[in-house]
Amino acid sequence: MDPATRLTALILLFARAIAADDGDPASELLRARVEQIREDPAAMVGGVHIAARRALPLLYERRQFAPTWTDPAARDDLIREIEESERDGLEPEDYLRSPLAAARQRAEAEGSPLDARVDYDLMLTDALARLLYHLIYGKVDPRDFDPHWNFTREIRNRDPASFLQEMIDSGDLASRIDAEKPDHYIYRGLVAELARCRELAAHGGFPVVPAGAALERGAHGARVAALRARLEASGDLAASATGGEEFDEAIETAVQGFQKSRGLTADGRVGPGTLAALNVPIERTIEQLRINLERGRWLLHDLAERFVIVNVAAFEVYYVRDGQVAWRERAMVGKPYRKTPIFRSDLSYLVFNPTWTVPPGILANDILPAQRRDSSYLAKKGLRVIDSAGRVVPTSSVDWAHATAKNFRYQIRQEPGPDNSLGRVKFMFPNSHSVYLHDTPHRELFEKDARAFSSGCIRVQSPLELAALLLEDDESGWDRAAIDRAVEAGTTRTVTLSQKIPVLLSYWTAWVDVDGRLQLRGDVYGRDPQVAAGLAKSFTVRHRP
Numbered sequence: 001m002d003p004a005t006r007l008t009a010l011i012l013l014f015a016r017a018i019a020a021d022d023g024d025p026a027s028e029l030l031r032a033r034v035e036q037i038r039e040d041p042a043a044m045v046g047g048v049h050i051a052a053r054r055a056l057p058l059l060y061e062r063r064q065f066a067p068t069w070t071d072p073a074a075r076d077d078l079i080r081e082i083e084e085s086e087r088d089g090l091e092p093e094d095y096l097r098s099p100l101a102a103a104r105q106r107a108e109a110e111g112s113p114l115d116a117r118v119d120y121d122l123m124l125t126d127a128l129a130r131l132l133y134h135l136i137y138g139k140v141d142p143r144d145f146d147p148h149w150n151f152t153r154e155i156r157n158r159d160p161a162s163f164l165q166e167m168i169d170s171g172d173l174a175s176r177i178d179a180e181k182p183d184h185y186i187y188r189g190l191v192a193e194l195a196r197c198r199e200l201a202a203h204g205g206f207p208v209v210p211a212g213a214a215l216e217r218g219a220h221g222a223r224v225a226a227l228r229a230r231l232e233a234s235g236d237l238a239a240s241a242t243g244g245e246e247f248d249e250a251i252e253t254a255v256q257g258f259q260k261s262r263g264l265t266a267d268g269r270v271g272p273g274t275l276a277a278l279n280v281p282i283e284r285t286i287e288q289l290r291i292n293l294e295r296g297r298w299l300l301h302d303l304a305e306r307f308v309i310v311n312v313a314a315f316e317v318y319y320v321r322d323g324q325v326a327w328r329e330r331a332m333v334g335k336p337y338r339k340t341p342i343f344r345s346d347l348s349y350l351v352f353n354p355t356w357t358v359p360p361g362i363l364a365n366d367i368l369p370a371q372r373r374d375s376s377y378l379a380k381k382g383l384r385v386i387d388s389a390g391r392v393v394p395t396s397s398v399d400w401a402h403a404t405a406k407n408f409r410y411q412i413r414q415e416p417g418p419d420n421s422l423g424r425v426k427f428m429f430p431n432s433h434s435v436y437l438h439d440t441p442h443r444e445l446f447e448k449d450a451r452a453f454s455s456g457c458i459r460v461q462s463p464l465e466l467a468a469l470l471l472e473d474d475e476s477g478w479d480r481a482a483i484d485r486a487v488e489a490g491t492t493r494t495v496t497l498s499q500k501i502p503v504l505l506s507y508w509t510a511w512v513d514v515d516g517r518l519q520l521r522g523d524v525y526g527r528d529p530q531v532a533a534g535l536a537k538s539f540t541v542r543h544r545p
Contacts, residue, residue: 052129055160089290138297140534182300189512205282345429346500353416364405
């Protein structure tokens with residue numbers, strides 16, 4: 001701080017102290033209000049409960065209970081940002097839009113009473129705290145319905161009272177608020193798509209394509225005209241002056257693009273699945289965009305330069321380098337009754353030609369019941385029973401009829417090879433869920449549109465490509481040729497990364513890709529309604545930090 005600024009600050013503090021000593025009425029009333037807020041959880045100001053019951057009293061104490069919203073431009077910025085929070089899929093009433101409008105009218109009326117001006121000051125501070133709280137952390141607490149959630153964020157090691165005061169005093173509050181939103185193309189793209197869909201909804205939404213037989217190249221008729229109108233409305237097809245009824249090459253190409261954006265097989269035909277996707281009401285898309293903007297507020301802050309991210313809902317995995325998607329591939333995820341958990345960890349090592357030790361869940365739910373039904377099951381699958389000394393135990397010596405996951409004193413293991421359930425490589429990020437990325441011998445399943453086939457782990461379609469990228473960027477000396485030699489050798493080989501790489505297991509049913517195209521997917525685990533319900537609730541402060 002330069003000498004002139006320091007002198008100004010000291011004069012301001014001195015003036016505030018004199019005002020407090022002289023019993024300034026505004027400061028005395030502010031002090032009384034602040035004490036009430038701190039001591040009474042049910043205390044109300046201007047007819048509303050104060051949410052920032054810790055930060056707000058501390059802020060005013062540090063100011064010797066002087067009003068903080070002395071700059072009209074700052075007040076105007078906040079009111080405008082609250083109104084425009086709807087663009088981010090948020091609800092302006094959570095930030096006291098209506099109560100603030102009434103309080104402003106009272107406070108700015110000619111001859112307004114002191115308590116009206118004091119209450120307005122307090123409510124502005126609380127409204128700012130509420131808005132920043134949601135922009136930084138999100139409105140919905142995912143831990144309310146997901147016990148595995150471990151993504152956390154701090155406000156850059158600043159105490160909330162100082163953070164709020166700095167924002168108010170910045171001289172450009174609107175820009176400072178905007179800077180707290182995720183600075184990521186996915187978030188910005190979703191904001192733009194939400195505005196576009198709301199505009200379309202205001203004009204009647206998307207035209208409906210009537211039900212009927214599959215439509216494909218060469219078809220004619222009113223249903224094709226409706227399809228053309230639907231594709232033009234969403235921007236998948238350039239507007240035509242003719243609006244003809246022929247299913248031509250342009251419509252086929254547009255249908256293929258639409259199918260790709262919905263994770264469907266891009267065959268250019270409008271069958272039942274594509275027709276259902278085309279006729280999703282725009283109100284549902286708007287809700288889906290709001291839900292995934294909330295996920296953006298959970299996940300898109302403070303991302304590392306390099307990380308691996310799995311989108312479970314899209315059945316895809318990505319490697320991000322320098323903020324750009326360097327590689328993407330299809331993946332298989334957990335079945336709906338064996339969901340892949342959503343959490344973050346750090347990838348620390350790779351194993352080529354891994355063995356597979358059956359985890360407890362699969363042992364209890366799959367292996368033991370199958371072996372009881374068929375005594376040759378383990379042999380058919382190439383699985384061996386191993387005792388604590390590492391010796392192979394004959395399956396005939398095990399009492400399978402009474403074996404359970406709890407009393408089973410052996411391990412069941414599959415040796416490396418082309419039929420190993422983990423394939424040729426696994427990517428290890430230690431976690432309590434026994435979940436990791438790996439290869440698979442069942443490659444035919446990658447051709448399916450919906451790929452929820454695993455017991456919780458993530459199977460990757462081209463895992464050796466990912467391994468090569470990770471090891472090349474790690475400067476380990478490994479390249480694709482070295483990886484191929486290690487795989488061909490057939491022996492188990494562990495390679496530890498010199499720097500751990502974050503792995504984010506996420507769940508997005510809507511996002512904007514690197515080309516700016518909206519992508520929508522089905523809600524395979526039924527998670528969207530939980531987020532939507534949280535967004536619909538009134539403002540609450542999370543019980544957990």
